[in-house]
Amino acid sequence: MAIKKSELYSSLWKSCDELRGGMDASQYKDYVLVLLFIKYVSDKYAGNPDALIEVPEGGGFKDMVALKGQKNIGERMNIIISTLAEANNLKGVIDVADFNDDDKLGKGKEMVDRLSNLIRIFEDPRLDFSRNRAEGDDILGDAYEYLMRHFATESGKSKGQFYTPAEVSRIMAKVIGINESVSQTQTIYDPTCGSGSLLLKAADEAERGLTIYGQEMDNATAALAKMNMILHDQPTAEIWQDNSLSSPHFLDRNGHLKTFDFVVANPPFSFKAWGSGFDPHSDIYGRFKDYGVPPAKNGDYAFLLHVIKSLKSKGKGAIILPHGVLFRGNVEGDIRKNLIQKGYIKGIIGLPPNLFYGTGIPACIIVIDKENADSRRGIFMIDASRGFVKDGNKNRLRHQDIHKIVDVFNNQIKIEKYSRMVHHSEIADEKNCYNLNIARYIDSQEPEDIQDIEAHLLGGIPNRDIKALESYWQVCPTLEGELFGESERAGYSRLKVEQSDIKRAIYEHPEFVAYANEVDELFRRWREKNTLLLKDIEVGAKPKMLIRDLSEGILQTFEDIHLIDRYDVYQHLMSYWADVMQDDVYMIAVDGWQANMDLIPPKLIIERYFPEEQRAIEQLEADKETITRQREEIEEEHSGEEGILEALKNGKGKITKGAVQKRVMESKDRILESAETSFEQKRLVKAIKKDFAKIKWDRGIKDEAELFAELDALYDYLLLIESEAAAAKKVKDAKTALDQNVIAKYGELETDEVKTLVVDDKWIAALDQSVKSEMERISRKLTQRIKTLAERYTSPLPQLTTEVEDLSMRVSAHLNRMGLEWNYQKATN
Secondary structure: OOOOHHHHHHHHHHHHHOOEOOEOHHHHHHHHHHHHHHHHHHHHHOOOOOOOOOOOOOOOHHHHHOOOOOOOHHHHHHHHHHHHHHHOOOOOOOOOOOOOOHHHHOOOHHHHHHHHHHHHHHHOOOOOOOOOOOOOOOHHHHHHHHHHHHHHHHHOOOOOOOOOOHHHHHHHHHHOOHHHOOOOOOEEEEOOOOOOHHHHHHHOOOOOOOEEEEEEOOHHHHHHHHHHHHHOOOOOOEEEEOOOOOOOOOEOOOOOEOOEEEEEEOOOOOOOOOOOOOOHHHOOOOOOOOOOOOOOOOOHHHHHHHHHHOEEEEEEEEEEEEOHHHHOOOHHHHHHHHHHHHOOEEEEEEOOOOOOOOOOOOEEEEEEEOOOHHHOOEEEEEEOOOOOEEEOOEEEOOHHHHHHHHHHHHHOOOEOOOEEEEEHHHHHOOOOOOOOOHHHOOOOOOOOOOOOHHHHHHOOEEHHHHHOOHHHHHHOOOHHHHHEEEOOOOOEEEEOOOHHHHHHHHHOOHHHHHHHHHHHHHHHHHHHHHHHHHHOOOOOOOHHHHHHHHHHHHHHHOOOOOOOOHHHHHHHHHHHHHHHHHHHHHHHHHHOOOOOOOOOOHHHHHHHHOHHHHHHHHHHHHHHHHHHHHHHHHHHHOOOOOOOOHHHOOOOOOOOHHHHHHHHHHHHHHHHHOOOOHHHHHHHHHHHHOOOOOOOOOOOOOOOHHHHHHHHHHHHHHHHHHHHHHHHHHHHHHHHHHHHHHHHHHHHOOHHHHHHHHHHHHHHHHHHHHHHHHHHHHHHHHHHHHHHHHHHHOOOHHHHHHHHHHHHHHHHHHHHHOOOOOOHHHHHO
């Protein structure tokens, strides 16, 4: 059975728990990723003589499994890793972590147990990488990406720079047109490739593939990149370890920098030692010629110029840099001016702050395009700084943010407060002087909610504020007149409905109802078009292609609708895909439409096949809840310092049946002891025995009435305990019977029934509800805005002053009647 992606990720992350404590995330990632690599190549290539990776005898994961519990497990694991490394020219790549380091892994039995448990996690049969991959998908590569993100999160500010967030990588790949590549012979290069995540995400956009090159200065991080390439089925990618500025590795036969079709980079921001190891003023590769040499202690432009020099004559590139490169002066200002005049900068995308690991400062993507640079007359700018979601202590771009950025950039769409084409003449004028600070050209700030002093003094809602809701009135033209009427003063209106009725007036207005129906109709069309597509998923299907088609389709469906942002609807689909649907589709792509609880939650079986049984259970639960409330009422009545039930509570504040029964016997004994004659005792015994469940004592017995009242309350409480237990048993029995029916039903389901349950009842129903939530959000936003305006201006200042004076005079009169002399006028003067 296929493993869910979410289960795979959690299993791998669990392995990190075995290592926490002895080292930080920047260190234990090396151990976990090496084991992941060895497990993967062992599953995929062991026993295959034609494999790209040789798994020699004594160099595979099965050899590690045999070491569990052995005293020299760490030493022997090092030998296994070394054997695999030597057979595949991977020395210095997969042998960077010492599995026999007792400072990090513990001494003696602690090390043995820790490494044995680590091996057991990877030994899980569900982690069989030889078969757990749907065609066209990279489930293991995605798992590696997941781990890298988490390692970067935990590594801290100084050690998380090996990873570029996948969301940013996708934007860079899409805005430089990698999807338009036509041959695998086309090349992509990253001069600061880190763990290779940016390179791989960019190359993944090429349908026919690309030839990959990368250089990374840090030895351990370069090793991660090489493993990453193999894990992503890119074993031929060439990764080199060295400084790309002082010692660029990729050169042509003439010793010049090799040029590439695409270049992407996320260099260290404002790198101070960028010139170490060479003289930038006599750079043999000519990277700074015609532009200027960057400042000695800031390498941002050094990396940018290296990227430009590494591009072919029609090459395209994207680089992530801090915002300072857009406006810093002196030599950087000169370089920027020269680049603008060359026409190489196609666009600038301002990103939200706190996206990157290792820094919290906001950054931008500078898009380079040498093709048609001579005729370029402007730079397309996007301020995407406000589109993100909080994710722990970082910010993260959502699917909708990514898609919007890419759509707007690639189609050069002008959106107020978001994007525009800025002509070179505007950039070069006296006001801007080649300053590229995005805020100079795009004002992305939300307009201030201006308070109207006249409205505060005289009342009325400013028409200016009502006009600002024009997008709603375009959809519901007569709704404005339904909500607002003319005021006595020009330029102001009055609210025609009570504040408590605003929501109802909006919801029930015919035009709003018609709009809601229009939205429902759009989703119905998308549903009808895609339901058959979803039910036709077969073993071997390509989930990533499926979600691409579904998501692009929903964007097109909601393209022309007002009020609802199509990217919000798209986000609902993508969020549901990530949370639920993705795992389902992967399981179907591997195992087919199997009726199991992972694919079909029992709740769906119950709703479709056993609704009456569920309603019966709900009634039994309601009956039990009624009894529980009655018991709690008696308990509250007789609790407290003088209450007869207070003393029966145990250490957890609960009252048990046994404690009540014991108190009943004590109460009966006290009643019998109160009898002064044998005749009275017989009468008391007779009264007690009348009804154990509900004592009905002889009202003629006056002296013992208090004791009988106590006994009566105890019997009431005991009866409710027993009734509650009986009701709980009925609920339990009914649920057990229903569970058995549900389990039996799984075995009876036909394939078509499984498809109906999964597609119609699970996926489509959830997405339909998400789209409806957009309607709720829209109406709620309008309702809240109107309420805010109404509350703000309903009571003008003179009216409030009069009310204050009136109330104060009432208080003064009341105090005077009490003999306390106080005068409002004197107090306020």
